[in-house]
Amino acid sequence: MQRSLMDRLYAGVVGALAGFAMLLLLAPTLVVVIISFTGGITLKFPPPSWSLRWYGELLQSWEIIEPALNSLKVAALATILSAVLGGAAALGIARSQLKIARVLDALFMSPMVLPAMAFGLSLLLVFNMLGIRLSVATLVLGHTIICVPFVIRMVGASVQQLNPVLITCSLSLGASRWYTFRRITLPLIRRGIIASCFVAFLSSFDNVPVSLFLADARTEVLPIKLWAILEGSLDVRVAAVSGVIVIVTLIGLIAAESFGGVTRQIGAR
Amino acid sequence: MPGSAQASRQLLPAVPLAVLFFAAFVLPLMALIFVSLFSTPQFVEMSPIQYGRFFSDPFSVRVLTDTLLLGAEVAMLALVLAYPLGLVYVASGSLGRAVITFLIMLPLLTSTVVRTFAWIVILGRDGIVNSSMLALGLWESPVRLLYTWNGLVVALTQIQLPLMALPVINSLLRLDGNLMKAAEGLGAGRFRVFFTVVLPLTLPGAIAGWLLVFAAAATAFITQTLVGGGRIILMPSYIYQQAVGVQDWPFSAALSLIFTLAVIGIVFAIGVLSRRSMRGVDAT
Numbered sequence: 060m061q062r063s064l065m066d067r068l069y070a071g072v073v074g075a076l077a078g079f080a081m082l083l084l085l086a087p088t089l090v091v092v093i094i095s096f097t098g099g100i101t102l103k104f105p106p107p108s109w110s111l112r113w114y115g116e117l118l119q120s121w122e123i124i125e126p127a128l129n130s131l132k133v134a135a136l137a138t139i140l141s142a143v144l145g146g147a148a149a150l151g152i153a154r155s156q157l158k159i160a161r162v163l164d165a166l167f168m169s170p171m172v173l174p175a176m177a178f179g180l181s182l183l184l185v186f187n188m189l190g191i192r193l194s195v196a197t198l199v200l201g202h203t204i205i206c207v208p209f210v211i212r213m214v215g216a217s218v219q220q221l222n223p224v225l226i227t228c229s230l231s232l233g234a235s236r237w238y239t240f241r242r243i244t245l246p247l248i249r250r251g252i253i254a255s256c257f258v259a260f261l262s263s264f265d266n267v268p269v270s271l272f273l274a275d276a277r278t279e280v281l282p283i284k285l286w287a288i289l290e291g292s293l294d295v296r297v298a299a300v301s302g303v304i305v306i307v308t309l310i311g312l313i314a315a316e317s318f319g320g321v322t323r324q325i326g327a328r
Numbered sequence: 329m330p331g332s333a334q335a336s337r338q339l340l341p342a343v344p345l346a347v348l349f350f351a352a353f354v355l356p357l358m359a360l361i362f363v364s365l366f367s368t369p370q371f372v373e374m375s376p377i378q379y380g381r382f383f384s385d386p387f388s389v390r391v392l393t394d395t396l397l398l399g400a401e402v403a404m405l406a407l408v409l410a411y412p413l414g415l416v417y418v419a420s421g422s423l424g425r426a427v428i429t430f431l432i433m434l435p436l437l438t439s440t441v442v443r444t445f446a447w448i449v450i451l452g453r454d455g456i457v458n459s460s461m462l463a464l465g466l467w468e469s470p471v472r473l474l475y476t477w478n479g480l481v482v483a484l485t486q487i488q489l490p491l492m493a494l495p496v497i498n499s500l501l502r503l504d505g506n507l508m509k510a511a512e513g514l515g516a517g518r519f520r521v522f523f524t525v526v527l528p529l530t531l532p533g534a535i536a537g538w539l540l541v542f543a544a545a546a547t548a549f550i551t552q553t554l555v556g557g558g559r560i561i562l563m564p565s566y567i568y569q570q571a572v573g574v575q576d577w578p579f580s581a582a583l584s585l586i587f588t589l590a591v592i593g594i595v596f597a598i599g600v601l602s603r604r605s606m607r608g609v610d611a612t
Contacts, residue, residue, distance in 0.1 A: 076411075077415065081428070081431050088438055091442055103459075166346070174546075174587055174591060176567050184363050204353050267550050268549050305442060
């Protein structure tokens with residue numbers, strides 16, 4: 060009797076904590092989307108009235124739109140660079156038995172363990188020593204390094220699942236290396252590439268610590284602009300920006316999911 | 329040796345990235361070490377004085393220990409939530425699993441600033457917690473939740489929970505269900521089964537998640553500054569303030585290195601300790 064009581068207590072504790080965890084995971088995103096439709100001028104929750112006024116304000120706020128465009132540009136360039144360079148590197152090292160391949164793998168993954176703040180500062184110091192002026196290019200370079208680990212992991216995982224016999228067959232049947240890459244390798248690692256591009260884009264778009272040091276005065280990026288706004292005042296326009304980001308990300312996720320099962324790729328990381 | 333030549337040629341596609349990493353990652357880290365060894369921001373003479381300055385200043389040491397403590401607290405709290413979530417996930421059907429996967433992915437995919445902003449809305453003076461507690465009559469006046477340590481711990485726990493949930497779920501999925509049935513069949517209660525069978529066998533996943541959350545929470549500059557506020561000073565904002573505000577590059581470089589080594593050192597030490605203690609478990 061006492062045991063079944065304890066067992067019921069166990070089920071209760073586990074259920075309650077799991078329910079709380081699920082609420083905790085969902086609530087903030089939901090709250091942001093709800094508050095973005097407030098008709099009030101504060102972040103009072105629940106909103107006193109409903110309206111689209113903050114989305115309207117957003118359309119007229121060039122000082123937010125411009126950083127958003129900068130962020131999109133930097134994230135797109137960093138994603139392309141990290142996907143091309145990282146994808147090539149992953150193809151090279153993922154199946155190599157050489158010791159140097161493991162060393163390179165550890166090197167390419169290390170931006171993940173290094174606090175991004177320290178990396179941003181160190182890159183700034185180098186640019187300063189070499190007399191390189193900060194520009195969009197320096198920013199993209201920093202972001203590319205941050206994005207590479209995702210590409211190495213995800214594309215590397217796809218390459219390891221690839222059956223090498225397929226490539227040997229293609230080559231022995233007379234196909235050129237380039238043709239084999241285009242028609243055999245690339246389609247088979249497509250999922251890993253799409254998933255890693257998705258994650259790389261998000262992490263660049265979201266990055267603050269590196270941009271904080273590497274952005275020049277003219278290229279303000281969105282997360283830093285939002286951070287600066289929130290440090291000064293609790294501006295409701297940030298809610299509208301957040302609403303846009305959440306909705307666009309969800310659409311992007313659905314698109315990427317239908318192309319290549321992104322959630323499975325991220326989960327398998 | 330044609331074999332080894334071919335094996336090295338296979339590595340050719342990695343060369344461009346290796347060059348890039350040398351120029352834009354290895355070189356900067358060496359510059360960081362180099363700069364930290366100057367005694368003044370004027371870069372006149374070299375000495376390890378910045379490190380002495382850090383460890384002899386109680387304020388600086390306190391900032392470091394607070395930051396590491398924050399990471400540890402957030403990771404523990406995330407662990408307590410991740411196991412029940414994982415247990416429910418494993419017990420659910422395919423629809424339940426899809427829902428939980430979506431919930432875990434959701435914060436992972438919405439930007440950090442957005443997630444942090446959400447916590448400002450939740451914890452603020454007119455936020456959800458305050459207004460519902462007032463409406464329920466549990467609190468008489470609004471309580472300050474934003475810009476407090478506990479508020480910061482809760483916000484960071486939610487923000488980093490996915491990093492814990494994914495490895496915990498992965499190792500729960502790999503657990504052999506027969507072991508739990510056997511333990512229950514032999515008369516163990518479910519609490520006992522959890523603490524003596526489930527937890528020890530899934531510890532590698534838990535430790536992996538713990539380390540990810542620890543490192544992420546300790547370095548979360550945005551959330552720390554916005555939810556913690558100006559009065560809670562932690563390493564990332566300390567580095568930023570010394571580098572950009574005070575322009576003391578040698579000291580901020582030393583701060584960066586000390587912080588990096590502290591985080592990596594803890595991650596490495598726990599990794600080694602857990603692998604050593606896990607040897608017996610793996611053998612069974």
